[in-house]
Amino acid sequence: MAAPACVLMDIEGTTSAIAFVKETLFPFAEAELDAFLDAHGREPEVAAILEEVRATAPGEEPRAALRRWMAEDAKVTPLKTLQGLIWRAGFEDGRLKGHLWPDVAPCLRAWHAAGVRLAIYSSGSVAAQRLLFGHSVAGDLTPLLSGFFDTRVGGKREAASYAAITAALGLDAGAVLFLSDVAEELDAAREAGLMTCQLVRAADGTRASGRHAEAADFPAVARLHGLPAA
Numbered sequence: 001m002a003a004p005a006c007v008l009m010d011i012e013g014t015t016s017a018i019a020f021v022k023e024t025l026f027p028f029a030e031a032e033l034d035a036f037l038d039a040h041g042r043e044p045e046v047a048a049i050l051e052e053v054r055a056t057a058p059g060e061e062p063r064a065a066l067r068r069w070m071a072e073d074a075k076v077t078p079l080k081t082l083q084g085l086i087w088r089a090g091f092e093d094g095r096l097k098g099h100l101w102p103d104v105a106p107c108l109r110a111w112h113a114a115g116v117r118l119a120i121y122s123s124g125s126v127a128a129q130r131l132l133f134g135h136s137v138a139g140d141l142t143p144l145l146s147g148f149f150d151t152r153v154g155g156k157r158e159a160a161s162y163a164a165i166t167a168a169l170g171l172d173a174g175a176v177l178f179l180s181d182v183a184e185e186l187d188a189a190r191e192a193g194l195m196t197c198q199l200v201r202a203a204d205g206t207r208a209s210g211r212h213a214e215a216a217d218f219p220a221v222a223r224l225h226g227l228p229a230a
């Protein structure tokens with residue numbers, strides 16, 4: 001198997017702890033929701049998001065719909081966009097720091113130095129992705145990343161999303177390795193022709209699906225897929 005020209009990465013459960021997303025990021029956005037909307041609800045960017053909420057949940061009061069989606073961990077695009085805007089202040093003033101598993105940054109640096117392109121595909125908005133990697137526990141890693149994709153390209157369990165991403169990257173699907181903890185996302189990526197590897201991180205309690213190559217961390221991904229060691 002040829003080494004990938006590009007590694008496309010999920011965030012939650014892959015580069016970063018599930019607990020960081022669920023116990024730090026999501027509660028932060030929930031706690032700040034009312035204050036943020038009171039302060040910014042009439043600004044065009046936020047007003048457009050609230051319109052998208054109304055269109056997605058007709059007949060439901062927008063704040064109620066947002067709170068319901070938060071409780072359901074629904075990967076609904078207007079919620080994810082709004083969460084990114086709310087997190088911005090927290091990342092910029094230091095209340096939030098993007099968690100990365102300790103094995104991640106050294107591998108990203110080694111792979112980037114070897115000419116492998118690195119990109120992110122997460123349900124978190126592109127703006128939120130840039131914040132997490134720009135204010136990460138390992139420093140600003142955004143210079144290593146040459147592509148950011150969120151649910152505006154399509155759902156993570158749909159093959160068409162991966163086809164759109166590889167087209168946007170200008171690469172053959174077979175040259176791209178997708179890393180995720182979620183088997184259904186990997187199934188969709190494989191259907192689109194990408195190489196796949198499931199991150200089965202013990203600390204996240206991920207269960208192996210048996211349907212994809214499996215790695216406990218990024219050095220194991222490197223060994224399996226012919227990428228440079230950190």
Ligand SMILES: CSCCC(=O)C(=O)COP(=O)(O)O
Binds near residue numbers: 011080083121
């Ligand atoms: C700053 S990224 C936040 C991640 C997030 O909001 C989320 O829903 C997790 O989605 P993923 O696709 O990375 O599993």
Ligand SMILES: [Mg+2]
Binds near residue numbers: 010011014180181
């Ligand atoms: Mg994930």
